Every structure is written in structure tokens, then in C-alpha cells.
Amino acid sequence: MPYVVTENCIKCKYMDCVEVCPVDCFYEGENMLVIHPDECIDCGVCEPECPAAAIKPDTEENLDQWLKLNADMAQIWPNVTIKRDPPPDAKEWDGKPGKFEQFFSEAAGQGD
Numbered sequence: 001m002p003y004v005v006t007e008n009c010i011k012c013k014y015m016d017c018v019e020v021c022p023v024d025c026f027y028e029g030e031n032m033l034v035i036h037p038d039e040c041i042d043c044g045v046c047e048p049e050c051p052a053a054a055i056k057p058d059t060e061e062n063l064d065q066w067l068k069l070n071a072d073m074a075q076i077w078p079n080v081t082i083k084r085d086p087p088p089d090a091k092e093w094d095g096k097p098g099k100f101e102q103f104f105s106e107a108a109g110q111g112d
């Protein structure tokens with residue numbers, strides 16, 4: 001029953017979430033993070049820390065696309081536990097629709 005990172009993380013990536021996760025289960029892509037579903041212990045502490053409200057419990061509806069994306073990308077992206085500065089234009093992209101279609105990238109991020 002993991003938590004999942006959803007579309008509004010794309011191009012926001014504030015990374016407040018990585019500092020609070022007790023099991024370090026965030027993985028970093030080029031412009032978003034994901035949660036490893038087998039490592040997440042469902043504690044929920046990351047959800048209110050996300051300024052973009054991008055983290056959801058998997059009990060919410062219509063998350064199939066994001067459940068798969070978190071599971072798939074956590075296999076290939078590097079682990080990240082240290083918060084870095086968000087992109088300078090992060091605020092501009094907060095809440096914009098259609099970010100997945102326009103900007104999702106399978107490229108790996110920097111990691112720790």
C-alpha cells in the first residue's frame with residue numbers, strides 16, 4: 001500500500017519529501033521523483049511535506065498510470081535522500097496541466 005508521486009511533481013521537484021522519508025525510498029529522474037513501491041512503508045509523513053501536493057496514497061482513484069510509473073522508474077533511477085535547490089522556474093509550473101505529455105522524461109536524475 002505505498003504512496004505514489006504524481007504529475008504535479010514534474011518540473012517542480014522541490015524535494016522536501018526526501019528529507020522526511022524514514023526508509024529513503026525516493027528515486028530521482030531528470031525532472032521528477034518517484035517512490036519505490038516495495039520500499040515505502042506507507043507511513044504517510046511525506047504527503048503533507050510536498051508543496052506541490054503531488055504525493056498521494058495509492059488508495060485514491062485513477063492512479064494506475066502513476067503506480068506503474070513509480071514502480072518502473074524506481075528500478076532505473078538513482079536513490080535520492082538529500083534535498084537540493086528546486087529548479088528556478090518551479091513555481092511557474094506548479095499546477096500546470098498536461099505536464100506528463102509535454103515534459104515527462106525517462107532520463108535519470110543526479111541522485112545523492
Ligand code: SF4
Pocket residue numbers: 005008009010012013014015016017018032033049050051052053054055
Ligand atoms: S516535494 Fe513533492 S514536488 Fe517536490 S520532489 Fe517531492 S514529490 Fe516532487
Ligand code: SF4
Pocket residue numbers: 002003020021022023024025026035039040041042043044045046047
Ligand atoms: S509514505 Fe513514508 S515510507 Fe513511503 S515514501 Fe512517504 S515518507 Fe517514505
